[in-house]
Amino acid sequence: MASSEIFETLSRIIQEILPEVKADDITPETSLRDLGANSVDRMDIISETLEEHELRVSMLEFGELSSLGELAEAIEKKRVSAA
Amino acid sequence: MHQRADVVVTGLGVQCALGNTVDAFTRGLREGAVGITYEPPGDETLPASCGVSGRIAATPARALEALAEAGAVDERLRDRLRHPLRRAPRGKAFSLLAAAEAVSSAGLGPRGAGGPASWDPGGFGLVVAGGGPTHRLIHEMGGRYRESPALVRPGYATELWDSDLVGAAGELFGTHGESLTTGGASAAGNVGLVTAFRLLRDGYADACLVLAPMAELTFVELTALRHVGALGGKSATAESLAGRPASFSRPFDAAHDGFVPGEGAAALLLETAAGAAARGAVPLAGVRGGAVVLHGERGTAPSVDAEVRVMRRALDQAGLAPGAIDYVNAHATSTPLGDEAEAAALTELLGEHATRPWVNATKALTGHCLGSASAIEAVACVQQLRHGFAHPNPHLREPVQGALKLNLVPPGAVTAELRYAINNGFGFGGINSCVVLERATAPGDGRDDGDDHGDRASS
CATH class of the missing domain: 3.40.47.10 (Thiolase/Chalcone synthase)
Structure with missing residues (x-):
């Protein structure tokens, strides 16, 4: 699925911002909160993912999504609509 | 009335053009090594003097390795520093490295570990002497905002405060006592030392880390300093500077014509003499x-x-x-x-x-x-x-x-x-x-032995 590329970016940035998180723990079902990201970490992770994919949208609308899978799909939708 | 405490220095850390450990710095001092170099400023509208500075040659990650190789950083601290170093702006990274060396050389580790059983994190204060977010970070976020507000990093919300380093150092080193920032322009380091000295002398803290952060100037600040006439090397050209260290920073010499900026951070761990003695820490100097x-x-x-x-x-x-x-x-x-x-x-x-x-x-x-x-x-x-x-x-x-x-x-x-x-x-x-x-007086070395300095080398 198309959002897997986004998921990979998310996963990489999560490990950069939260080095104590193990790669295996990052699954589409987990949430950033589950992984121990505080509110600033969560926003930084989302905004850096958006930046890498050159999406100039506010990250605020992604804040309430619970799982990484949902988050990747929502970002993918933005990418499609921006294209 | 609380009795006024004697104050000693028990830990030192420094990152600057002379090196990434206190030992390297000390060797540089002894040799009179000049860490000032020229790199073309990369913008031909700027004069060559803007490319002259006392740069730290190593990256923060390499500086951490240098500290580890010299045995100058607590191993647990080294592990905990890797992550913040990767993400922090350059100035903040070198500031934390200086602090880590000071804390380690005082025999303490992360969150004050290594202190005696009686070590009270609530009595461990912190003075960040100068700073605030680096100018480079402010300009970078301004540039991002002008491109698109969506590019402003959320983390900047915490980094923009002058106390950001208070928080970062508190998390790493366990300074849970009175912690603050002090200013003072080019006197900021000393103002921080005086503040810490008083906190200790008057009983508000048992130990206090003084962290003087690295200023990270951009060509915007350098241009203002040049316009006010403060920068040295006014007559320099790229040709005259090529391939040799610059000699424009020549205090007290008749050929001086302004200062040369340098990159650097330093940290000193101050303690009450009684507290240091109680935990067996060796005083490196007294603060009088x-x-x-x-x-x-x-x-x-x-x-x-x-x-x-x-x-x-x-x-x-x-x-x-x-x-x-x-x-x-x-x-x-x-x-x-x-x-x-x-x-x-x-x-x-x-x-x-x-x-x-x-x-x-x-x-x-x-x-x-x-x-x-x-x-x-x-x-x-x-x-x-x-x-x-x-x-x-x-x-x-x-x-x-x-x-x-x-x-x-x-x-x-x-x-x-x-x-x-x-x-x-x-x-x-x-x-x-x-x-x-x-x-620092060695045990048995009389402290009040008068003013006879006959053993001093003559000029």
Whole structure:
């Protein structure tokens, strides 16, 4: 699925911002909160993912999504609509 | 009334153009190594002088390795630092590295671990001496905003406060006592030391980390400093600079024409003498006193009167006469006005003892590290007191007229038994500061053995 590329970016940035998180723990079902990201970490992770994919949208609308899978799909939708 | 505590230095850390460990820094001091280099500024509208500075050659990650190789950083701290170093702006990264070395050399680890069972994190204070977010970060976020507000990093919401480093250091080192930031422009390091000295002396803390962060200037700030006439190397060209270290930072030399900026951060761990003794920490030096006075002028001009006044006040607090001083680490930035004022102030303060103390200026080696300069120079004082030398003034050829009576260290280092040092720091805004340091006395080495300094190397 198309959002897997986004998921990979998310996963990489999560490990950069939260080095104590193990790669295996990052699954589409987990949430950033589950992984121990505080509110600033969560926003930084989302905004850096958006930046890498050159999406100039506010990250605020992604804040309430619970799982990484949902988050990747929502970002993918933005990418499609921006294209 | 609480009895006033004696204060000692038990930990040192420094990152600057002379190296990434206190040992490397000390070697550089002894050799009179000049860490000032030229790199083309990369914008042909800028003069060549904007490319001259005392750069830290290593990356923060490499600096951490250097500390680890030298055994100068606690292993647990090293592991915990890797992550913040990867993400932090350069200035913040080097600041945390300096702090990590100071904490480690004091025998403490992350969150104060390594202290005695009685170690109270609530009594471990922190003074971030100067700083706030680096200018580079502010400009970067401004640039992002102009491109698109969506690009402004959320993390900037915490990084924009002057206390961001208070939080970062608190998390790493477990300073849970009174923690604050102090300003002071180019005197900030000393202002922080004076603040920590008082917290300890008056019982508000048992230990206090003084962290003087690295200023990270961009060409915007450098241009303002150039426009105000403060930067040195005014006649330099790219051709004249190619391939050799620059000699524009020449405090007290008649050919000086302005300061050369440097990158650098320093940290000193201060403790009450009783607290250090209780946990078996070895004092590296004593802090005998310190003072800050203003001369009530917002601009850049120095004041001889205020400089004399602040040195007198610091010495009074230390219970010392000017004739007891063995060594002066001058503020001396290599600006004609500033050097002449300080030479006049020292000559007036010392009077008949003008030829007694050795005088040098560390900025000739490191460049002017601005807010952290006087903290880096406090580390230089401690190391010279400990190891019995005064570092060279490498570019001193013809001393300025006002300094003729002073005992300026020549371009080669001198061996000297030093006991009392004063460390000057003066900043824009009419801020004058002075800290008095004393060589740590070994057990059995009488502390009140009079003023006989006959063993001191003669000039």
